[in-house]
Amino acid sequence: MKEKIHPTWYPEARVHCACGNTFTTGSTAKEIAVEICSACHPLFTGQQKLVDTAGRVDKFNQRAAIAKRKQEEAVARSKAREAKKTVEI
Secondary structure, three states, rough: OOOOOOOOOOOEEEEEEEOOEEEEEEEOOOOEOOOOOOOOHHHHHHOOOOOOOOHHHHHHHHHHHHHHHHHHHHHHHHHHHHHHHHHHH
16 A cells, blocks of 8 residues: 555544434544434434425425415316306206
């Protein structure tokens, strides 16, 4: 191996999770900050957790509500047209 081209290896690097969990591992960085670790990941805990950093879930729910409202309005218009046709006949 060539000398002086590899990064420094830290065998006791500390990992800090957003949930508050900390542990040590080997890495080329002394400190590592993560959002999800094995203590809070849904695969390991069996609990669902939404990580919504940009409001994507709220935006999706808003779009779904608008689509549902439009669909209900279309059904109501369709029923009104059918009722109008039966009255004219």
